Amino acid sequence: MCCAIAAPSAFGRTTFGALIGYNKGTLSREIDESFTGVSTQGYLGYQFWRLEARAFFQHMDLKYKSNNENFNGIYTMAGLGLGSSQSLGRGTFSAFAQVPLTGSYIVLSETEGTVKGTEYIHSTLITLQGGQAYQLLLGYQFRIIGSGKKTAENLHLGTFLGYLRQNFASQTTRVKTNNSELEPQSPGTEACSCSATLTSLNFSLNYEL
Numbered sequence: 001m002c003c004a005i006a007a008p009s010a011f012g013r014t015t016f017g018a019l020i021g022y023n024k025g026t027l028s029r030e031i032d033e034s035f036t037g038v039s040t041q042g043y044l045g046y047q048f049w050r051l052e053a054r055a056f057f058q059h060m061d062l063k064y065k066s067n068n069e070n071f072n073g074i075y076t077m078a079g080l081g082l083g084s085s086q087s088l089g090r091g092t093f094s095a096f097a098q099v100p101l102t103g104s105y106i107v108l109s110e111t112e113g114t115v116k117g118t119e120y121i122h123s124t125l126i127t128l129q130g131g132q133a134y135q136l137l138l139g140y141q142f143r144i145i146g147s148g149k150k151t152a153e154n155l156h157l158g159t160f161l162g163y164l165r166q167n168f169a170s171q172t173t174r175v176k177t178n179n180s181e182l183e184p185q186s187p188g189t190e191a192c193s194c195s196a197t198l199t200s201l202n203f204s205l206n207y208e209l
Contacts, residue, residue, distance in 0.1 A: 023060060077133070
């Protein structure tokens with residue numbers, strides 16, 4: 001869902017809002033891990049004519065199963081974007097290209113087992129960071145309230161399709177168990193060639209003032 005307010009100006013207007021979407025993606029490490037998640041993206045931008053520049057922050061909650069392991073985590077990123085909009089009747093087509101400047105993919109996996117009659121819980125926390133990334137958003141919003149003028153109050157409903165790809169540069173691994181005698185040494189931080197690709201469906205609610 002996207003909620004935005006725009007301040008009228010002779011040259012442009014300030015916009016801010018949020019996108020809420022359902023994401024389906026793949027994390028490529030030693031094996032490919034399929035995952036789904038619900039994301040929330042907030043942004044602050046400035047619109048001039050058909051062009052809009054923005055800064056954004058996105059958060060995604062993760063919960064999935066891969067190779068008989070359960071994973072829980074978060075995927076966050078922040079960056080800059082540039083987009084263009086074209087009005088068509090009471091609707092608006094918009095396209096944005098966004099570049100995450102920072103991003104981290106954090107997942108926690110836990111397994112239980114028994115060694116020589118002693119039960120233990122093994123936890124692995126992996127943080128993927130760095131690398132290059134880009135995100136594309138393409139959507140249509142329909143104005144249900146307002147005249148479309150800058151001085152009018154306009155309410156839009158719409159949807160956006162999204163695509164995101166990020167190549168991670170480093171992996172930090174921390175290992176813990178509830179039995180210190182069985183606890184292995186954590187590998188620490190090392191270079192990696194992991195990547196994540198996601199497609200998303202986002203619902204939007206956009207308000208302009």
